[in-house]
Amino acid sequence: MHHADADSPGRRAASGQHLLRLAVALGCALALALALPTVADDRAAPGARAPARQRVIVGGDQSYPPYEFLDQQGRPAGFNVDLTRAVARTVGLEVEFRLGRWADMRRALETGEIDALQGMSFSEQRAKEVDFTPPSLIVHHAIFARRGDRPVRSLADLAGKEVLVLRSGIMHDTLRREHPDVKVVPADTHADVLRQLAAGKHDYAVMAKLPGLYLVREMGLSNLTAMDQPAAVERYGYAVRRGNEALAARLAEGLAIVRNTGEYQSMSEAWLGVLEPRGPTVQQVLRWGAFVLVPLVLLLATMAAWSRTLHRQVTLRTADLTREIAERRQKEEELRSNQQQLLQADKMAALGVLVSGVAHEINNPNGLILLDLQVLDDVLRDATPILDAHARANGDYTLGSLRWSRLREAMPSMVSDALDASRRVKRIVEDLKDFARQESPELRDGVSVDEVARTAARLVEALVKKSTERFEVALERGLPPVRGNPQRLEQVLVNLLVNACQALPGRSHGIRLRTFLDAGRGAVCVEVRDEGVGIEAQHLPRLTDPFFTTKRDRGGTGLGLAVSAGIVKEHGGTLEFESAPGQGTAARVVLPVAREEAA
CATH class of the missing domain: 3.40.190.10 (Periplasmic binding protein-like II)
Incomplete structure (x- = not known):
């Protein structure tokens, strides 16, 4: 080869x-x-x-x-x-x-x-x-430029500019054929295209957006950016x-x-999938470790020497110093935990950017489709009597290779189905935007757990339908509201539903999402129960540990449940698990009822 x-x-x-x-x-x-x-x-x-x-x-x-x-x-x-x-x-x-x-x-x-x-x-x-x-794919091509250069919206705006492209690539062919006023500069590889542009050679580059972003990140070309508007969409x-x-x-x-x-x-x-931020290198970890640990070690050594020298005279002060050291260690643990949460926040920020772009690209054409379908529905209603009269006067006739007598029965249903489908697309996009929207982390009163559960189920609807034939949602009516952040609670339930789907050995095994009130604890509970492969008993205590995962061979990072547990803890609740090998798993979010509601 x-x-x-x-x-x-x-x-x-x-x-x-x-x-x-x-x-x-x-x-x-x-x-x-x-x-x-x-x-x-x-x-x-x-x-x-x-x-x-x-x-x-x-x-x-x-x-x-x-x-x-x-x-x-x-x-x-x-x-x-x-x-x-x-x-x-x-x-x-x-x-x-x-x-x-x-x-x-x-x-x-x-x-x-x-x-x-x-x-x-x-x-x-x-x-x-x-x-x-x-x-096999639809590829979006974008215009790449150096940061600070004048943005361009289309290939036509490149007239008179020197533009780097892949030699014999589709953009090479397109610019030569359809935009002869562009000065095309071919390069042998996409990496050469971006490297020359980053070095200040020529004006712009045109290439597939995803490979371009991938190479920009891997090659560390931080002075390059891709225009938001697609330059071309190719099969x-x-x-x-x-x-x-x-x-x-x-x-x-x-x-x-x-x-x-x-x-x-x-x-x-x-x-x-989404281009995730690159984790720290070994050199960076060592440098950060030295930055934190070396001063700490020096401080502890100084304190130990001072403590030995004055031990007999300052017994009470030694006790105070011991307590201070314990507090410092606790803060260091909190700092490490915050660093892990920051990594997850970066990933969610990248997801939010992607979802916002995708939602914008989908909402525009879908809004036009929805508007046009409503107009076509009105036109069909007004035209039906005229077409019926023509049929009575001249007999049945053909429209679009189909008989009017058959079209008359089918057309209203077809338009209605198309309208329903377009509205469903709009609802799904809105749910995605709500899920990815960056909101204040502050908690608010009056949050409906049932509404959070419905939204999370809609977000993973496609994955659930692909994973199981039996998906049951049982929401208890009249549940008291809780104090919380709806988007962060949706993130927790989405993680639990995705884990449940991945645990199923086949589509005949089911998943049940339910809400209920635990009066004994004064809490509202949301439970995701699956009929999956289950979890070994020795793994249950570690499920919420950062980077612990039983799905390493399938790309699991071990952060999903760790982040979810942190979110539930912020809401004053707990994340509980019940499982046995071969008998499925139940994950339960327990949230305290607001004090006014409990009273």
Whole structure:
């Protein structure tokens, strides 16, 4: 298999903690592939004849993270690579990967050195040269600039500017064809594009937004920023040599199967999720540790020497110093706890930024759809009598290849269903915005636990439907309100519901969300009970410890329950667990009733 040089930008990009997450995600995908009963194992038993598998050579870009790149060991990695392996396994293909410079890979497809490209943006011009499968992704391209430079909104605003692009990439083709007044400057890799722009060469750069942000972060190019407005939105998928319809059909078939089995969604979440802030390096940890511990050690040594010298004369003072040392240690523990909460706050801030952008991008077209559908509904009501009269006068006739007699019955229901779906999209987006909104941490009175539970259930509705066929919500009426912060309580319940979904061994196992009043303790309780695999008894006391997780092999960080316990503690409540292996788990949030309500 062909690989690029050991110091390629893609390999340098997949470093540190992200490399660990990539390795875990790849290991999970390979374990799942080996466990699938419907896919034959390549290592056939001795004496058995393995079925013939077509061998194909699939090419890609060596520096296009997180879609495709070469890792530190020079091995192909990324979303496209995992997707290709899953598709090949599904349709019985044997794949050899070749990743290199994009321009070289395009030429290799034209000359027949490779059979397919696993990721290529669609255009009408390219469709005359290669055959495309249905898209596997929609890729947003953005304009990158140095911080402080004049912002631009579209490709048309780049007229007369020197613009860096990937050689033979879709933006290279688009700018040359549709914007001849732009001075195009091609580079061999995306890393070269961003490195030249950061060094002050040329004016702007245009490339896919997610890989661009990924490389900016990994390469430490803090003087670069991406414009919020998308420069282009392209369909992105497999491309084969012109006329190779058989291979295109098999890849399309495998892609459809992988989507339907849910494996596509798992790979997408693992590779294309939110770009998390990078954790501290070993050098930073050592430096911070020295900064805190060295003065502390010196202080303790001084105090110990002074205490030994004056021990007989100042016994009472020694007791005071001992108490002071204990308080200092307690404050140090609180400081470490606050640092962990700060890391989680950074992640939630990144989530809030992403959700706000996505909500804005969805709300605008959805608002237009909702408005247009309402107009179409009114038009349909007004036009129906006229169309009925025409049918009575001239007999039944055809509209849009369907008979009016059939359309008359179906059209109102179709418009009504579309309106309901659009309103549901709007509600989901509003729930996401409420969940991610940065509000004051202060607690307020009159918070309805039932409303918090409903909102949390809506936020994870898609995951719950994917995970179980039996989801029950039982909300007790007339519960007294509590004092709290609705968004932070929603965060706790979302964490508990996500954990419950991940614990289920199959869709036949259920989840129950309920609220009730515990009069004995004067508290309102919210319980999430699942029929999952359960938790070992020795693990129960450590569930809320920072960084403790039983899902390390599936990408768990061990922060979700730790943060949730901290939030519940801020509300004066407790987070309790009941579980046994094979019998499921019950997680219960206990919140005290407001004093006025209790009285």
